[in-house]
Amino acid sequence: MDKQKVQPSILPGFMELLPQDQLLFNKMLDTIKRTYETYGFIPLDTPTIEKSEILLAKSGGDTEKQIYRFSKGDSDLSLRFDLTVPLARYVAQHYNELIFPFRRYHIGKVFRGEKPQKGRFREFYQCDIDIIGNESLSIINDAEILSIIFSTFKALGFDEFTIRINNRKVLNGFFESLGIENKADALRIIDKLEKIGVPAVTAELKELGLEQGAIDSLLEFIRIKGGNKEVIERLKALKVEGELFQKGLEELEKVCEYVEYFGIPEKNNAIDLTIARGLDYYTGTIYETVLNNHPAIGSVCSGGRYDNLAQNYTDKKLPGVGISIGLTRLFYQLRESGIVQGAKRATPTELLIIPMKGTMDYALDFSTKSREAGIATEVYLNEGKLGKMFGYADKLGIPFVVVVGEDEVRSGVLKLKDMSTGQQQELRVEEIIRAVKG
C-alpha cells in the first residue's frame, strides 16, 4: 500500500454492518418503529449533541466517566448517553406546547465511552417509548407498556419470551418491613442466589447486618413463584404491614388484571419478585424481558415507572412509564447466537433488468414502469458479459431477472427468470410486474 494511504478502519467498540446484515438490522428497526406507531406514539428526534450542564444535571459516577464531553468555542458539549435525559429536557422545555399524556417514541443512537468488550458498544441504537403524564398517570398505562413489549417481540418473530414484572413499592415496602436499610446491597446479593446458592447468600446477608429471621423472610419472599394470581395471593398472605407495600401490591394486581384485557398470553408474562433494576430511578412497576431459550442474553427490553421525569429542569410533576430496547446489542447477540441467520439478500432490489445491445431505451422505460408499480428495480447499466450480470444478481440475492434482447423488444414478450428456482416464464411487461409483485 502507498505510504500516503491511511489504513481504513473504525474505532473499537463501534458497530458497522455489511449490506446483508444491515438489511436485517433495518428490518428489525422498522418493525419496532411500526409497532410503536400502532400504539399512537409520536416520533421524536432530539440533538445528538447537548449542553453538558443539561446532560449532567443529575450525574452519577459512571455517566460522568463514560460521557463523550468536549468543547467547541465557548461551549461545553456532550453526546447524549441515553434518550431519557433528552426527553426530560424536551418535555420541560416545551411543556406548554405539548399535549398530555405525552406519548413519544424515539429511535436513535446514544454514546457511552465504556471500556470495549465483546457485545458492548460505545455507539448504539436505543428504541424507547415513554408515556408522560401531567401531575398524574393511571396505572393502566403500565399494563399498556407491557402490551407494547408483547406486540413488539411478537412482530419481531419471537414466541418464547417472558416479560417479567415487579413493583419497586412491593420490594421497598417488604425490605422496610424487615428493617433492611441497605436495599441496594441486599438486592445485589440476592441476585447471585442461582449462582452461589443459599449458604453463601445467607453468609453475605449476615455480613450486611441482617438477622437470620430477616434473611429467612427475604429468601421466602423471593422464592414466591407461580401464575400471577397465585403470586398476588401469596404476597397478600404475607400480611406485610406498611402503606408502601400495600400500594405496590395494589398496583401489581391492577397491572396483571389489565394485562389480561390486552389479550397477552399467560406464558408471555410473569411476576418476578427478584428483578429490581436501577434502584434510584424507578418508583413502581418494573419490566425485564428474556428470551426463554436464550437466558444468557439477559434482558432484551427493560424499563419501568417513575414519579418525576424532569425534576432537574422543572417544578412540574411529570410521572411516566417507559421502556427501552438496546437494538445494537440485541442484534449483535441474536447474530452471534445464531438466532438470527445471515440474510440471503444484500440489496432491496427485487427485479434486475439486463439490456442487450441496442435495447437500453426499452429497458429504462420498463424500469420506470416497474418502479411506479412499487417494485425496487435496477437496470444493469454497465458493460460486461451476460454471465457477469447474472453473477451480480446472484451474489446480491436479487430474486428476479429479465433479459431484454432485440427479439424481446420486437415481440413484447420477455423471459422472467426466478433466480431461486431457475425457472423462466415468457411474459409481457405488465405480467412481469404482476408476477414480481406476487
Add this chain to the structure above:
Amino acid sequence: MDKQKVQPSILPGFMELLPQDQLLFNKMLDTIKRTYETYGFIPLDTPTIEKSEILLAKSGGDTEKQIYRFSKGDSDLSLRFDLTVPLARYVAQHYNELIFPFRRYHIGKVFRGEKPQKGRFREFYQCDIDIIGNESLSIINDAEILSIIFSTFKALGFDEFTIRINNRKVLNGFFESLGIENKADALRIIDKLEKIGVPAVTAELKELGLEQGAIDSLLEFIRIKGGNKEVIERLKALKVEGELFQKGLEELEKVCEYVEYFGIPEKNNAIDLTIARGLDYYTGTIYETVLNNHPAIGSVCSGGRYDNLAQNYTDKKLPGVGISIGLTRLFYQLRESGIVQGAKRATPTELLIIPMKGTMDYALDFSTKSREAGIATEVYLNEGKLGKMFGYADKLGIPFVVVVGEDEVRSGVLKLKDMSTGQQQELRVEEIIRAVKG
C-alpha cells in the same frame, strides 16, 4: 424556578421539532428513503464517531475548522462532517466483501461546528446516494442519478423544479482552450454575473489577467441557453480544440440522451453551463436542483461524478457518481417560506377509543383488534371528563373517536365520530375498523 433547576434549552444551531413538524419531517425522510430503495440502493449506516486520521485524511481548511474533534482515552476522535468520507473509508475497508457496482444510500446526521446563522445547522440530516464502480462506471449511471433526483422531488410533491446539469470536463476543457489557469477564481467571478452585471465582471476578469478576447468567449459560452439539444449543438459549433472538452461534450450528450429514455420531462432538467460546484472533487457530470418558484432557497439537491472515491485509503480505482439532499436545511426553508404548511396532526394515532366506567376491558380488547388491522390506535387510559378526552383528540388532530359506554358494550353497536366533520355513524367493531382504514 427552584435554584437547583437547570434551565432546559438546546445549543444554538441545532434543530429540534415539535410533534406536528416532526411528523412532516419524517414523512419527507420516509419518502426519500422509499424512492432511493425503489432504485435498488442498499441502506448503509456507519459510525457517527470515527478516527480523526480517517476523517481528516484529506482535510481542507474549512473542514478542519468546523469538525467536532475530541479525545477519549488515547483516541483522537471526530464526528463525521459528511457521509462521503465514511463511504470512501467503508468501500476501501470492505472492498473484498462488496459487490460492484456498489449502490448505497445513507440517511444520517452529520456535524459541522459552523458559526450559527439563520438556516444553517451544526447537526443536520444528509440523504445521500452513490453508485461506486470498480475501475469503471458507465456514463448511463449519471443519467440514472438524474432520474432519481426527478423521482424523489416528484414523490415529495414538487412539480416546478429544474435539475441543472453540467460537465466539469466541458468547463475545464473550455477554460483550458482560452488559456485560463485560475479556473476557480474565474468561475467565482462569473457566478456574480447576474448580481453585478457585465462591466463589473469584465473588470474583475481583467484583473485576473484575462484578455478581452478570452473574456468575450467566456461570456458567450456561459450565455448559451436553450433546450438540451440546442445547447449541445451550440457547444459543438464552438469548435473548441482539446480532448478534455470533446470528452465532456460527449458525456453531456449521452446523459441527455439517456435522460429521455428514463421519461424525465424536458421542463424538469436543463443543461446549465454556469454551475460548477466544489471544484476539486468532481470530474464529470455535476447536478444542482432548484425549485423554480423559490430560487432564493438555492440548490436543494446537488452532486456529481468523481474519478476516485477512496484514493486516501486504497490504491483501487473507484469512480462514482452521487447526490446529497440536506434535509434539515431543506425542511427549515420549506417551512420558513410557507411552501410546507404546519400539519394538523400531532400524532400518528388514527383512532381514539374512550372507555366509560366499567368498559375498560372491552375497550382494550377492541384496541388490540384495531391494531392488528394496522390502525394506529389509542385507548384513553386516564381519568378525566369526556370533554377533556375529546379535547385531547382534537388538539392532537386524531381523525376518529369512539366512545364505549355500557349500552354500547351490550348492543355491540358503537358511535364512530369523524372529528373533521363532526358526523357520527353507528357501527359494529369490524365496521369501524373498515371505516377508519378507509
